[in-house]
Amino acid sequence: MQKILIALVAVLAFAAGIATRAEAHGPSRLKTDQTVTLNASPDEVWAAIGSFQTMDWLPGVTSIEATGNEKGATRVRTLEDGTVLKEELLKLDAKKMAISTRLTEDNLSYVKATNYALHITVKDEGGKAVVDLKGAFYRAYPQNDPPADQNDEASTASVEALHQGLIDALVARFGAGG
Amino acid sequence: MIRAATAGVALALCLLAGAGGAEVAAVTSQNAGALTLVDTGSLQVLATLPLPGKPAAVAVDGRRGRILAVAVETARLHVFDLAGAPLADWPLSGAPFGLAIRPQTGMALVTDQAGNLLREIDPVTGQELAQWQTGALPSGVAEAEGVILVANRDGESVTLIRGAVQQQIPVGHHPFGVTLNDGRGFVTDVLSDQVSVIDLASAAVIATIPTGERPYAVAFAAGRGFVTNQYAASLTVFDAQSLAVIAEIATDDYPEGIAATTDGQILVANWFSDTLQVIDPVALQVNQTLDMPEGPRAFGAFVGGP
Numbered sequence: 357m358q359k360i361l362i363a364l365v366a367v368l369a370f371a372a373g374i375a376t377r378a379e380a381h382g383p384s385r386l387k388t389d390q391t392v393t394l395n396a397s398p399d400e401v402w403a404a405i406g407s408f409q410t411m412d413w414l415p416g417v418t419s420i421e422a423t424g425n426e427k428g429a430t431r432v433r434t435l436e437d438g439t440v441l442k443e444e445l446l447k448l449d450a451k452k453m454a455i456s457t458r459l460t461e462d463n464l465s466y467v468k469a470t471n472y473a474l475h476i477t478v479k480d481e482g483g484k485a486v487v488d489l490k491g492a493f494y495r496a497y498p499q500n501d502p503p504a505d506q507n508d509e510a511s512t513a514s515v516e517a518l519h520q521g522l523i524d525a526l527v528a529r530f531g532a533g534g
Numbered sequence: 535m536i537r538a539a540t541a542g543v544a545l546a547l548c549l550l551a552g553a554g555g556a557e558v559a560a561v562t563s564q565n566a567g568a569l570t571l572v573d574t575g576s577l578q579v580l581a582t583l584p585l586p587g588k589p590a591a592v593a594v595d596g597r598r599g600r601i602l603a604v605a606v607e608t609a610r611l612h613v614f615d616l617a618g619a620p621l622a623d624w625p626l627s628g629a630p631f632g633l634a635i636r637p638q639t640g641m642a643l644v645t646d647q648a649g650n651l652l653r654e655i656d657p658v659t660g661q662e663l664a665q666w667q668t669g670a671l672p673s674g675v676a677e678a679e680g681v682i683l684v685a686n687r688d689g690e691s692v693t694l695i696r697g698a699v700q701q702q703i704p705v706g707h708h709p710f711g712v713t714l715n716d717g718r719g720f721v722t723d724v725l726s727d728q729v730s731v732i733d734l735a736s737a738a739v740i741a742t743i744p745t746g747e748r749p750y751a752v753a754f755a756a757g758r759g760f761v762t763n764q765y766a767a768s769l770t771v772f773d774a775q776s777l778a779v780i781a782e783i784a785t786d787d788y789p790e791g792i793a794a795t796t797d798g799q800i801l802v803a804n805w806f807s808d809t810l811q812v813i814d815p816v817a818l819q820v821n822q823t824l825d826m827p828e829g830p831r832a833f834g835a836f837v838g839g840p
Contacts, residue, residue, distance in 0.1 A: 384564050384588040384606065387806055387829070427747070446747060446765050456765065473765075475787065475806075490806060492788065 383498060385471075386508055388491040388515045392523045395531035398478045401485040402453045404529070405476060408445040414525050430460065439466050446473065453478035462496075468506060468514035469493035484533040487526060491515040557839025558616055559793065559801050560601045561810055562589040565829025569603060570810075571618050574795040574837060577812060577822055581618040590831045591633035592791075594838030598640045601838075602657055604633045611642060613657045616840070624660030627653065632684075632712075633834050634675045645672035645684060652684050652693070668693045669702060674721075674751070674833070678714040681734050685709035685721050692721055692730075694737050701737045705730040711751030711833070715774060720759060722749040729761055729770075731777060741777050745770040751833065755794040755815035762789035762802060769802065771818060781818050785811055791832025796839065803832035 394401055404413040408429055409422040422431035427448060433441040441463060446456040458473035459466075472493040479486045493515060497506035504510065559572040562585065569585040569592070572578070587605025589612070594601050600621070601614040609630055613622040628646035630653075635642060641663060642655045652672060654664040666682075669689025676683050682695040687708050694701045706723025709730065713720045719732035722745070729743040729752060743759075746766030753760050754774055760783075761770040767789065771781040786807030793801055800813040803826065810830060812822040 384590070385805075385829075387565070490787070492806065 383495045385492060385494055386512055388512060390489045390519050390523060392487050392526060393534040394485045394487060394526055395533035396485050397483060398453060398480045398485040401530060402478050406450060406455055408448060413529055441466060464496050467518045468496040469511045470496060470498055489519045489522060491519060557796055559837045560592050560594050561803050561826055561830050561832045561836060562592045562603055563827035563830045564588050564590050566827035568827040570826055582827060583618050585612060591631060591833045592836045593633050593635045593834045594836055595635045595640050596838030596840055600657060602633060602642050604630045604644060606631055611655055632673050632675045634677055636677055643675050645675050647671050666695055673710045674712040676712040676714045683712045683714060683719045685712045692732060703732060703737055705739060713752040715754045720752040722751060724748055743772050743777055750790045751792050753792040753794045753800055755798050755800050758815055760792055760800050762792045764788050783818055791836055793835055793837040795837050803830035805829055805831055
């Protein structure tokens with residue numbers, strides 16, 4: 357009897373769901389995770405990437421004006437194509453070889469995502485640096501019913517492409533270690 | 535007839551065994567669209583259930599044998615028993631997000647971020663029983679000892695409801711998670727990197743506790759409070775009485791939902807790392823790490839047992 361009741365309740369709930377067009381909530385946070393093994397020691401790689409004030413390892417950056425190298429510092433990063441990025445340092449932990457930054461102003465021509473944050477960590481695997489790039493963000497279109505080029509899939513692809521560019525720059529500088 | 539009776543007794547025994555089982559942690563995985571039930575004693579995963587619609591908030595009503603979860607994208611209140619059998623699945627109005635269970639009645643309190651409302655829903659019938667106006671973008675909610683507290687993220691305030699009396703209390707930037715403990719409310723001010731402590735009797739902020747970056751939620755065990763710090767990947771530990779910060783414990787990445795078990799462990803869902811970590815609140819160390827489906831959030835009082 358109880359099972360029949362449960363089944364009945366489920367059917368009713370399903371019917372109710374069809375009848376009522378649910379007003380959906382906004383988007384949920386998305387993430388990406390990409391890893392590369394480099395032909396260099398973790399210390400060598402961290403020496404290059406473990407700073408908020410310089411980004412010499414990354415081609416296409418023409419200038420960086422940073423307020424400091426401590427958590428909470430901000431910077432304006434200008435790229436060769438004229439893109440201006442405003443960023444904040446969320447975390448810089450030399451012991452853990454971890455640096456986290458976020459865009460304080462969304463820039464959809466740079467990456468099709470909003471509230472985008474990047475977390476880079478360097479780990480040791482048999483003397484080689486393993487660099488992990490994690491993205492946490494919301495899709496580019498913050499409302500319901502996003503256009504195809506700004507939905508969850510398109511935004512995830514855009515972040516992954518951006519991070520692949522960072523990986524390519526690291527491989528170009530240190531060589532692939534895998 | 536005798537056979538039918540025997541079968542009936544066997545079914546009843548099965549139901550009893552299910553209802554009389556262990557305490558469970560019910561973890562929502564938002565990205566995967568799943569609900570994972572963990573036996574908090576053995577720390578074994580009991581079941582992984584599909585839960586579509588990007589679920590975040592969850593609450594376990596151990597006494598009444600129910601697990602409630604809000605799917606934000608589909609705007610539905612899902613009801614399961616403690617073994618994970620789906621009992622009901624109700625449509626909700628507006629943009630539902632946060633969830634708590636009223637201790638006296640088992641009714642659900644759901645925040646509606648579209649209407650800036652708190653709605654009371656009967657999880658058995660799906661009927662809306664009451665609603666209260668809140669501040670802008672109500673997020674976390676909790677109730678204890680006749681007091682309901684709602685964190686209004688964009689209103690930068692807390693709504694305190696006691697019977698027919700309703701008060702707005704200003705707090706820090708982007709208050710999100712709410713936990714009640716011993717006559718006090720603890721609200722995470724996400725963009726202020728602090729917890730606001732509210733004395734429920736006087737409806738006033740009596741202290742702020744500094745946390746790591748992007749505090750999300752609070753739980754209590756062993757006379758201590760534990761705050762998940764999303765960006766810092768850590769827990770801030772403070773003394774529940776003096777409110778002094780005692781320690782910081784490193785966790786996996788983006789720790790979010792946090793709750794205590796009755797045997798005094800702290801469980802933390804790590805959204806980025808896809809793990810549930812078990813923390814000893816006395817030794818202040820991570821004892822165990824369990825894998826979860828992608829994007830565990832477990833926002834709410836996600837632990838309970840009969």
